[in-house]
Amino acid sequence: MSNRLTARRYAKALLQIGDQQGNVPQLQEELDTVAAAVAANGDLARLVASPLVLPTKKAEVFEAILASAKVSPTLRHFFRVVAEAGRLNLLADIHRTFADQVDERAGIVEAKVASAQPLSEAQTRALVASLTARTGKTIRLTWHQDPALLGGVKVQVGSTVLDASLQGQLRQLKAQLLSA
Template identity: 40%
Template sequence: MAGEDTSTGGLAGRYALALFELADQAQALDKVADDLKGVDALLSESEDLQRLVRSPLYGREQQAKAMDAVLAKAGVTDLTRRFIMVVAQNRRLHALPNMIRAFLAELARRRGEVRAEVTAAVPLSETQEKALLDSLSKSVGGKIQLVLKTDPSLLGGLVVKVGSRMIDTSLRTKLQRLQFAMKGVG
């Protein structure tokens, strides 16, 4: 769907680039990025908030008022608050998560960072995180932005996504392959 495109040509990308330019002029890129990460976390944690931004049943004023209250409670900067209020007034809150991803992707791109999503069965220790970061830096080259997630269904091992590449060393996948291979034997 064109409205959910996170590239610079899509709706989310255009809004993200506009915010990026404003934040860059205000020398507030890091603060705005932190604000957006916090808002994204709130969106992913709250089903009520997800319903608010996605449902066409809520009017422009209802969405703006509710988002303003959420943002005040979250303590975001004025620039972030004003941006999200414009998004709400334009009835584009449904695309806010994509706008956030596009902003963070543009920030990482301009800083020469590569995003690596790592899913583990259990939370990684600091030593494991550092070793993983060092290993990824050597293989990919450049700065790595590590995004860690946990998924107990993996049973063990890791699933690493860097760009379009994915490396799956999870026990779940290994057991599935073994099960598939054993079906072929009998």
């Protein structure tokens, strides 16, 4: 079974537990904190990723760290199960998948925008409004600069790519000229 599928199953289980207990936002906040702490601490990241440390030892160490960080018993138990199953190395994937599932439930979708120059506030608002109308969902915009685009924007929402860049238009023109 792929790591991505395994992470999805753990994230789904945590979401179901959160639903039963009515504390999904708290679990998400704690999971964000734990994932950030692991990413920021080299020793902790090595412990999580190391195949040489026994799963039971990882579970004990991780439990102690989470208890000292005052993480809820629910999340501590969840991570004990994950660690004892030898899947603690999937922490980043579980975190990402859990956040995606919570967003999906809330009707939030991420739009990745690339442009040659930063977008103005008015352009950003117009783009969000257009994408909201097109998808019917709440848009969370992430932007990065791509000087290769020359001008315009390239937007990815899920698996759909909308290319309104000058580079994309030149590519389309070339294809039309070559096919004529």
